[in-house]
Amino acid sequence: MQTITVTHPAGSYPIFLGDGALAQTGARLAELGRRGRCAVVTNPTVGQHHAEPLLAGLTEAGFEAGRINIPDGEQHKTLDTVADLYDLFVEAKLDRHSTIIALGGGVLGDTAGFAAATFLRGLPLVQIPTTLLSMVDASVGGKTGVDLPQGKNLVGAFKQPEMVVIDPAVLATLPEAEYRAGMGEVIKHGVIDAPDLFAELEQGGGQKLSAEQLARSVGVKVKVVQEDPFEHGRRAVLNLGHTFAHAFERLANFQMRHGEAVGTGLVCAARLAARLGLCAGDTTERITALVAQTGLPIEPPGFPAEDIWAAMFTDKKRQGNTIRFILPRAIGDVAIFDNIRKEDVLAVLKEKL
Ligand SMILES: NC(=O)c1ccc[n+]([C@@H]2O[C@H](COP(=O)([O-])OP(=O)(O)OC[C@H]3O[C@@H](n4cnc5c(N)ncnc54)[C@H](O)[C@@H]3O)[C@@H](O)[C@H]2O)c1
Incomplete structure (x- = not known):
């Protein structure tokens, strides 16, 4: 079992990561x-597989868990779901x-987390992410919220x-397509600041990630x-690939996995980085x-490039009339670029691989 400590302005918290961590939550x-x-907030999809060992561990550790x-x-x-949660919290x-305790993917963690942040002006929250995406991304960093x-x-x-x-064993029940989607964020992290991990993934030939x-x-x-x-500031680098991604998702009416x-x-x-001469050697390739290799699409969806550009401007991360892009300079090195020209973005979207 690994413990990663996260510090934040008001203190710190541990991430417990390893097979079997779920059942040990109560003891921890x-x-x-x-x-x-303790209220374990989950949904039927996740709860049917993973609620029981968690609840048993909580009871064993002396909690009154439901x-x-x-x-x-x-x-x-x-907000309707959050209002329902408030009712259920009162009832409990x-x-x-x-x-x-939020047990589920990013949707569950964001929703239950927001209810925990606001009910009685804030209750203690435990995040137990159960998708790959929520393990490596949504559960860490303190952001909660709803649409x-x-x-x-x-x-x-x-x-x-x-x-x-984080109990990697729970990923055994995760549908393959959800696992692949999570790999999008894992690759992103490799490009931002983990070149060794990126290289291992290249050599891994699509194998599942080890706990390490x-x-x-x-x-x-x-x-x-x-x-x-x-x-x-710096947190913007986590949006690598996301200016394009948010536009694709919006045009697809969110019928596309994030x-x-x-x-x-x-x-x-x-x-785009290659076109602008910003990145080294074979980074783009x-x-x-x-x-x-991961099985994720590499071609932009078939929306008109002009529509994709327009959809980028409705992103809440826009700054005035310029779109901010995070671009790779090398594997393990990304930077923030403002004032990227429309013609370069359109050229990339129209380019056929
Ligand atoms: N708070 C943040 O910082 C942050 C960061 C990134 C994404 N998000 C949010 O996360 C959400 C996406 O999260 P997601 O990709 O985890 O999707 P999701 O929560 O919708 O989960 C995908 C599906 O997998 C099911 N599932 C989850 N774990 C499972 C398991 N172990 N076995 C079987 N089924 C399982 C879920 O019930 C759901 O049907 C978005 O709403 C996004 O806005 C938040």
Whole structure:
């Protein structure tokens, strides 16, 4: 079992990572001095496989633990679901000493995390991510929130967890397509700050990640959010590939997996960097080949390039009239570039591989 410590402005928290970590959550929480009631928030898809060992471990450690279900799917990442959670928290008689445990993918963690951040002005939260994407990305960094009809993630709060529990064994039940989507973010982390991990993935021929590789990918996110906990600067590098990805997802009415859009977005960012003469040697070819080897799409979806450009301007991360791009200079070295010209972006989108 590995422990990674994450520091933030108000303190620090551990990430426990290893097979069997799920069942040990109760014992770990007790060690942190927590006691009383725990509400395990999950959905039926995840709960049917993984709620029982968690609840058993919590009970054994002396907690009064109960399970709360919310429906599965991004369409339920809403204020309505949060309001339902408040009702269920009242019904479960949670008080200020109770703990909310979010067991699920990024959608579940964001929604339950936001409810935990706001109910009774904030209850202690444990994140137990169960998708690859939420393990390496969503569960670390303290961002929680829900969507509005006008756009994704428009309401939210920073809520640092008491701890994060990553049990790679839970990935055994994750559908293959979801695993692949998570690999989009793992490759992204390799390009940002883990060139050795990137090289291992190239040589791995599509093999599943080891717990140690998973930990290194999490480590990239940890390092970046520690440097910039409130997203004022360096944290923007985590958006590598995302300016393209968000535009693709929006035009596809979010009927596209985020990680798949990120995979294609990484390839587009690499091609843009090559076009602008910003990146070294075979960086673009290596990123393209690894995304393809992972089974993620490398060609931008067939929307008109002008529409993709326009969709980039509705992104909440825009700055005035320029679009910010994070671009790779080498594997393990990315930088922020403002004022990228429209004609270069359109050229990349129209280029056929
Ligand atoms: N807070 C952040 O910093 C942050 C960062 C990145 C993404 N996100 C958010 O994360 C969400 C996407 O998360 P996601 O990709 O994990 O998707 P998801 O939460 O929708 O999970 C995908 C599917 O897999 C199921 N599932 C989860 N774990 C499983 C398991 N172990 N076995 C079987 N099925 C399982 C889920 O119930 C769901 O049906 C988006 O809403 C995005 O905005 C948040």
